[in-house]
Amino acid sequence: MSEVIALTDIRRVFTMGDQQFEALKGVSYSVNAGEFVAIMGASGSGKSTCMNILGCLDLPTSGQYLLDGLDVGAMNTNQLADIRNKKLGFVFQGFNLLARTPAVENVELPLVYAGLHSKERREKALAAMQQVGLAGKENNHPSQLSGGQQQRVAIARALVNNPAVILADEPTGNLDSTTTAEIMSLFSTLNKQGITIIMVTHEHDVAAYAGRQITFRDGNIIGDTK
């Protein structure tokens, strides 16, 4: 199995005025293609900070991050945007869909920035919506969808550009238990189809869907079980 993600001694220091805070204190781990990883840990332990670095939204203060063999630390903002577009898919706790925009256009969005033509975009977006079980809801605006459906749209959007990894920060945080189960089984299905998923969660039963659990505490990894 090839390594999709390789973190080596990642540190992230936040500076606020003359105060410094080290949110990540030398984190190292790697994720192979096809893995489903759950990241656990108390609030403030650095999970989201680490996810932001994985998602190329933030750069580590020191350490090396290889994504699909590419050294992210050496890239400029345009290259990072490109990486986010082509290699990563994001699923957020708060869905983060564009309001007043039909579901299918939300799903198309990464393809817009990838420069695809509208016909190709529409085909891929419809296929992704089919994959997450949202056929028929293409023209609904986010406000006309349930929370679970909105998260499915977000997952379809994360899937549509065939990313190397899907990053999900507390994807079920805003959902009730039934919907959580639905979304998690969707993630399991996608993972069985070969998609690599890294997911942050607070709940053990949600983490149980993943094949591997990494636990954070105070900016360090204290557990990594398969």
Place this chain on the structure above:
Amino acid sequence: MDFLQTVKIALRALRTNKMRSFLTMLGIIIGIASVIAMMAVGSGASYVISQQIASIGSNIILVIPGSTTSGGLRTGSGGAQTLTSDDVKAIMSECPSVELAAGTVRSSGQVVYGNMNWSTVIMGGGPELFEIREWGIANGRGITQQDVDGAIKVCLLGQTVADNLFGSADPVGNIVRIKKIPFTVIGVLERKGQSPQGTDQDDTIFVPLRTAQRNLVRSQRTNNVGALIVKAKSEDLLTKAEEEINSLLNQRHRITGGKEPDFSTRNLSEILAVAEQSSKAMSLLLGAVASISLIVGGIGIMNIMLVSVTERTREIGIRMAIGAKKNDILLQFMTEAVLLTMLGGLIGIALGAGGAMVVSRMLEWPTLISFQSISIAFVFSGAVGIFFGFYPARKAAGLNPIDALRYE
């Protein structure tokens, strides 16, 4: 990212806040509309002026008698009777740049036909006068050289005079009394309209020059003329002809050294230059009005775009997380600003053109809406969008994706 998609996104954003978009555009709409309307009315005005100037005739030089000092009292320009028919002949034969010259005399008085009477200007002139002024006959015949030589008592009516004395009847062949002297009407002139000075050129009655000199004006010598009207051979020769006339008349009138000439010349290009100058001042004023209203409108656009960027911080974060580059975001907000101003520009152009049409309908004043003024207005409104949209767009593009995503 293709441009069409950018435009689509921008249009959706504008549609989301229809009322706000419209109010924001209002500044641009008003600015562009007033510029278009004023330019239309202004160019209509300069068209009227150029028509009036053209109605005098082309390549014209006027020679008018100078002021004279009699008993310590200086009369105004044109008060003296210093020009004669011999001067006219001399100019014709000795000035190579002159094509035609005509002497005129001018008086005013009552013209009576039956029980109708009309106070009007009485001009004496020969056939050259009508040739120089490019003034045709509508009805009947014109004044001939024989009429002049024989001092025949015939007259030509301007349209206004004909209308007032004869109504719809045909004046030709009838007898009118000018200053109590009977004249036979031989014809009616074509309508000429207003002069650049605003007088009705058709409110004139013409009689042969010598008839007028003998019967209608009081003068020391019967071959005195009031003013000369001269046509140069071409526009290029206008100044040359004027110089030739000046030196010839100086010589003939024995004006030497410090002696003040007893005549003066004026050519039409001077009048044109004045008209041009005033239209230049007008467009300068228009430019000032336009730039002020567009700057005010532009500041409104900038203000609303800044609000919009703040409101949509989260959207910007989402787009960036999904792969939008800084330039994509910059372009998106610029497009929005430019669409806003261009849309405002288009509405302004329509309103301005409509307003100009209403003005021209109400005042019976021609308005010209040139393609040039429309395209300038359009390009300008776009430029305002680019200029005032840049700062907010750059602010949007400079956002940090993590902060933007977390923004509530």
